Amino acid sequence: MKLLFIDAFVGFGSVGRIVQELYDTAENRGFDCCIAYGRGSAPEGYKTYKIGSKWNVIEAGLESRVLDNHGFASRNATKRLIDFIEAYNPDVINLHSIHGYYLNIQILFDYLSKTKRKVVWTLHDCWPISSHSGFVQLNDAGEIPQFESKYDSTQYPKNLWWHRHSKNYFKKEAVFTQLMAQNLTIVTPSKWLKDLIHISYLSKYECRVINNGIDLSLFAPTSKTVFKEKYGIPKSKKILLFIANYWEDRKGLKYVQQLAKEITDGYQIVVVGDLMKQKLPENIIHIKQTQNREELVELYGEADYFINPTLADNFPTVNIEAQACGLPVLTFDTGGSAEMITEETGVKITDKSTQGIINALQVAEKKHFSAEKCIENSKNFEKNAQYSKYIDLYEQM
Structure with missing residues (x-):
């Protein structure tokens, strides 16, 4: 079985390490694995595909900060990624952090909806269901707001000038709900995020909680007292x-x-x-x-x-x-x-x-x-x- 991971990083940061360790686990279980990533470099010994270039990240960052267009740049890089997916032909694609100045979500999800590939999507924050930022705060009615304040623009992903929060919310909704329910399973590390998914536009998809784990052989009591x-x-x-x-x-x-x-x-x-x-x-x-x-x-x-x-x-x-x-x-x-x-x-x-x-x-x-x-x-x-x-x-x- 072929498995493709897509994330911003490999082995760097908490999510990048999770992706790397998932690759190791799946490979040990007999999977043919590959990681498509957008930023930094990959450790040796892993089958990888680099999405775009350093210039692609800079260009996407400028569009995000100036035009509030986060996730909708990186057009050519994403088209080349699709060519790679077709050539690699994975049985399952596990998406992780798909924002981070390296992907065009509309081009990617248009492709995924047409090919009917099986997709597991691990959500590490709230960006896929927010109008702008990585985390959302429910409004007085207990709903996910369709428009966030300018304060949220100072958080990642930063936006310095043009604010299109409400427009982006509905663009994301149209993009992310294209896949048929039987082709997409959402994973959240916490029950809290699963509860948010249930009141969001992603509620039609199955959502499971799989907690993030740690290496207990490394994190253990120590006698060092220096x-x-x-x-x-x-x-x-x-x-x-x-x-x-x-x-x-x-x-x-x-x-x-x-x-x-x-x-x-x-x-x-x-x-x-x-x-x-x-x-x-x-x-x-x-x-x-x-x-x-x-x-x-x-x-x-x-x-x-x-x-x-x-x-x-x-x-x-x-x-x-x-x-x-x-x-x-x-x-x-x-x-x-x-x-x-x-x-x-x-x-x-x-x-x-x-x-x-x-x-x-x-x-x-x-x-x-x-x-x-x-x-x-x-x-x-x-x-x-x-x-x-x-x-x-x-x-x-």
């Missing part, structure tokens, strides 16, 4: 760990900044990730973005609590990684961010504020979460078990 010594942190201080690839507004950095002013001297805040030109108070230790998982494991092992103040997220695996290393999680109850914690492994913060974080810390200190319970819960999200669910779905399709 971090406090390296940064001169007294052994008596408790470490509050915050991690994000990029600290954009929706990741909640403002709450971390405020917390640093109000937290007692018994805690040390450590922030990991690209600050994107934002500033931190001097009493916060900042570690730049890292793709080194061993370093992350060491950080999890040194910390006392992992805190995730995200304002919008699908199913952040950092919350699972922390538990796998024996670390309790305190997270804002937004999106699917709290779906992987239990009453015995963390605190769901309903008051999305700095005071809400402080209150959650007080609750956590009284509960005395055990590392054993956290580790046991993380086993529900072992990556190979999750990827096997994809293999079963491919074979069913």
